[in-house]
Amino acid sequence: MTGRRASARTAGAAASGRTPGRRPGGPDTRGEILRAARESFAGKGFSGTSIRAVAREAGVDAALVHHYFDSKDELFIESMALPIDPRQVAARVLTGPREELGHRIVTTFLGVWESPDGQQRMKAILRSVVSSDEVARLMREGITQMIIAPVAETLGVPDAKLRVSLVATQLIGIAMTRYLIELDPVASTPVAELVDRIAPVTQHYLTN
Structure with missing residues (x-):
């Protein structure tokens, strides 16, 4: 049956x-x-x-x-097709006065995270980087080649790559705190205020 x-x-x-x-x-x-x-x-x-x-x-x-x-x-x-071309990121942050470089970097970075689609993809990337050595390697090589190297070349100082890498630690930290852990008051602070507070730190890493 x-x-x-x-x-x-x-x-x-x-x-x-x-x-x-x-x-x-x-x-x-x-x-x-x-x-x-x-x-x-x-x-x-x-x-x-x-x-x-x-x-x-x-x-x-x-x-x-x-x-x-x-x-x-x-x-x-x-x-995980990135919501923005890393080469466009580099071009965008390098266009403008040197003394505003930190502000442009933070504004561009948070702008990607603040879009709904961008935030979902970036969360996936960040979580996967933490949990997979292979994904971390892919992201490290891509970011170094397409963002860190071009920005470092414009600084014209011996420790340029270290300076740009220190900026990366600042940006990754804010992404973890605001979008993954969602720790207040960072998570609820308006983006414009975050940019105003973080930009001087990134500028210090790059030019001081």
Whole structure:
């Protein structure tokens, strides 16, 4: 009896053009997988995210995730398409008076975090950097090549890379405190006030 019921379900699904189980791939399937992956990486980091969990959230089989993405690494890279091109960041902060460099860096950085889509992606990246050596390596190499090196070259001092790296510690600290830990009053302070308070510190690292 059980076998006849299963056969009937399969036949009914075939007649209606559907397959039993999770939904098959469709025009929006890849996008749904990326959405589910971004949410998982943002909430759990790289190590806490699995292909199966992403598939379950997207409502598809894990095999379908593998159809679109060869590995979790590839899924991470695709889903974390940065909300802003790092090369554009470097160009933006380098355009203008040298004495306002710290202000432009902080304004640009917080501007990325303050957009809803940017914040979700940046949270995922930051959590994954903390939990995965491989993700940390990828981000370190990318940031060094596309942001730290170009900014350091404009300073014209022997310890330029150290100076820019110290700025990075300031920015990562504010991101952790405001957006991940959500520690008040930093988390609730208006962005303009944060920029006014942090910019002089970053400027000091760069030019003093």
